[in-house]
Amino acid sequence: xxxxxxxxxxLFRKEGQNVTLSCxxxxxxxxxxxxxxxxxxxxxxxxxxxIVNDFQKGDIAEGYSVSREKKESFxxxxxxxxxxxxxxxxxxxxxxxxxxxxxxxxxTRLTVT
Amino acid sequence: DQQVKQNSPSLSVQEGxxxxxxxxxxxxxxxxxxxxxxxxxxxxxxLISISSIKDKNEDGRFTVFLNKSAKHLSxxxxxxxxxxxxxxxxxxxxxxxxxxxxxxxxxRLTIIx
Numbered sequence: 001x002x003x004x005x006x007x008x009x010x011l012f013r014k015e016g017q018n019v020t021l022s023c024x025x026x027x028x029x030x031x032x033x034x035x036x037x038x039x040x041x042x043x044x045x046x047x048x049x050x051i052v053n054d055f056q057k058g059d060i061a062e063g064y065s066v067s068r069e070k071k072e073s074f075x076x077x078x079x080x081x082x083x084x085x086x087x088x089x090x091x092x093x094x095x096x097x098x099x100x101x102x103x104x105x106x107x108t109r110l111t112v113t
Numbered sequence: 114d115q116q117v118k119q120n121s122p123s124l125s126v127q128e129g130x131x132x133x134x135x136x137x138x139x140x141x142x143x144x145x146x147x148x149x150x151x152x153x154x155x156x157x158x159x160l161i162s163i164s165s166i167k168d169k170n171e172d173g174r175f176t177v178f179l180n181k182s183a184k185h186l187s188x189x190x191x192x193x194x195x196x197x198x199x200x201x202x203x204x205x206x207x208x209x210x211x212x213x214x215x216x217x218x219x220x221r222l223t224i225i226x
Contacts, residue, residue, distance in 0.1 A: 004156075035216075040122070042202060042216040043157070058213070090156050101147065102214060104156030 003027065004105035006091050011110045013085075021076045021108050023091030032074035033092040033102060034058075034066065043090060049074055078110065085112045116140055117205055119217035127225050132190040134220050136203030139184065143205040147214070148177060148188045151200045160201075161188070190222075198224045 004025045013019045025032065031050045035043040035058075045058030049068040063082025068074050074093075078085045088109050092102040118137045126132045134148075144165035149157035163170040163177045163186070170177050176189045190197055200221050204214040 006156075033213075040218065042117070042119075042218040044216075045213060048213060088154075092156070101159045101162065103159065104149075106156050107154065109154070 004091060004093055004103060006089075006105035006108050008108060009106065011108055013110070013112050015112055016080045017112075018077055018079050019085075019110065019112075021078065021089055021091075021110070023074045023076065023105060024072055025074075025091075025093045025103075025105075026072060027093055027095075027103065028071070029093035029095050029103075030071070031094045032068065033094075034064070034074070034076045035090045035092065036060070036087040037090060037107075038087050046076065046089075078112075085110060115218075116143075117203060117215050117217040119201075119203060119220045121220050122218070123221040123223070125223045125225055126193045128195060129192045132188075132193045132197065132222055132224070134188045134190075134201050134203075134222065136186050136188075136217050137184060138186075138205050140205075140207075141181075141184065142207050143215075145206050146177070146179060146186050147204045147206075148175075149202045149204060149216075150197075151202060151219070157202060193222075193224045195224050195226055198222060 007022045033048040034046040044060050047066040049055035065077045090107045091105045094102045147162040148160040151157040161172050161175045163179050179186045200219045202219045203217045
């Protein structure tokens with residue numbers, strides 16, 4: 001079964017701690033993305049990567065970091081510098097070369113207290 | 114500055130009738146448009162898309178209309194079914210070799226049995 005997995009589904013952390021969200025895909029997609037969703041807002045792009053070992057900042061990259069060491073994996077670290085980390089985080093992937101449809105994982109709900 | 118707007122946060126439609134969801138964008142450089150459907154605590158799923166060279170695209174019960182001069186697109190669902198109750202996001206992109214999507218804020222559609 002091809003798809004995108006995100007783990008865990010729910011994550012709780014204390015303020016001041018860094019936390020890493022996992023995203024894995026077995027769709028052989030080149031491009032991967034991280035979004036966050038807040039109540040009443042659309043999906044906002046945090047970081048994206050079009051190829052292994054390369055990534056770009058999205059619209060709200062401050063306080064986040066990513067790595068893309070393998071094609072299948074694109075972990076997101078929410079650092080203590082992120083002022084409002086509590087949100088629903090979504091990972092997505094897409095084929096490169098003109099295919100625009102992005103396929104999303106089930107999401108991780110992060111709560112920081 | 115919101116480049117993609119969905120001005121109706123919510124919409125209620127009787128089962129069997131037509132649901133019409135609207136989306137406006139500001140940048141005339143956008144040339145590919147998508148609709149996604151999202152259930153609570155899940156990732157969005159791709160529904161239908163349209164390129165700027167067309168003004169209509171149909172897939173079963175779903176039809177997307179694009180009015181480039183008005184920078185407006187709409188999604189028609191007919192007949193509406195209870196399973197269509199979800200949040201619908203429009204998304205836009207440009208064909209500059211960058212597949213970054215910009216999402217609207219979403220419209221919550223409720224189908225009344």
